[in-house]
Amino acid sequence: MPAIEPFAPRRQDEPPPRGVRWRFALAAVITVILMFASIALLAWLPLF
Numbered sequence: 001m002p003a004i005e006p007f008a009p010r011r012q013d014e015p016p017p018r019g020v021r022w023r024f025a026l027a028a029v030i031t032v033i034l035m036f037a038s039i040a041l042l043a044w045l046p047l048f
Helices: 020-044
Strands: none
Touching: none
């Protein structure tokens, strides 16, 4: 019976599809902008 190799060679990971990194960065920027806009709106509203 042949010995079982403990570590099989790993196949190269495929790179993510094009545009994923830009979309993730855009989503992060939009999230930060909306967060600051909501804080500014809450600060501008008169408190009762």
